[in-house]
Amino acid sequence: MRINNSFKAILLMVLCTIFTSIGQISWKFGINRIDLSALITIFNVPFILGFILYGVGFLLMLSAFKYGELTVLFPIIATSYVWVSLLSSWLFPDTMNVWKWMGVMLILFSVSLLGLASKKENEDQKVMVNG
Amino acid sequence: MVSFLALAIIFVGSFIGATGTAVMKKGTNKYTFKRLLFSIDFWDGLFLYIVSTVFYLIVLSMEQLSVIYPLVSLTYIWTTILSVKYLGEKMNKWKYFSLTGIILGIVLIGIGS
Secondary structure, X not given: OOOOHHHHXXXXXXXXXXXXXHHHHHHHXXXXXXXXXXHHHHOOHHHHHHHHHHHHHHHHXXXXXXXXXXXXXXXXXXXXXXXXXXXXXXXXXXXXXXXXXXXXXXXXXXXXXXXXXXXXXXXXXXXXXXX | OOOHHHHHHHHHXXXXXXXHHHHHHHHHHHOOHHHHOXXXXXXXXXXXXXXXXXXXXXXXXXXXXXXXXXXXXXXXXXXXXXXXXXXOOOOOHHHHHHHHHHHHHHHHHHHHO
């Protein structure tokens, strides 16, 4: 199967959200270790790791931008709500509820629609080229 | 009740963030990845991102997540408008459907938070 550019861009964006989501969770751990009376505690491993993970996510987003449209790629960032909700419910018990589950499902469904939207667009372009 | 100040900060902050994204996207259209990191588009975009993050952090200290989440999804609307207006992208019914679904999904997560 040939992987076309728009599919590659979508995969890169989803990978980006995985990095930024783990980054957010890492910050959550890191912030708990910061003691404002001893500022050196800012340099704790999870807090710094959060920045590194965010940086990697940012570079992945930039490389995705090259291969697709912003109207398709940017909304995929919402997938990070899904990862953060799922990761938090695993790491910090009792954080999920019916509203959050419905939101997670709706975001997943909508992001899949976006994939379809970009596929549809490619087909339209092909028709234009051939016609 | 959400304060007017918080609303105003999110409104402006999300717009600045979306502008940053659009500027960087413009950069990726023009340059290779390596050249991009030395381009003015990249640094402009990064600067706008940092400004919008500061706005976001201010609001985080003012309001609860259940209020902030739905409002921050304004970013998706700004980004779409900017993409169509300045990057020449086209919308279709699928994109409108999914954009609406994503924003509703974020509102639901906000309600649950």
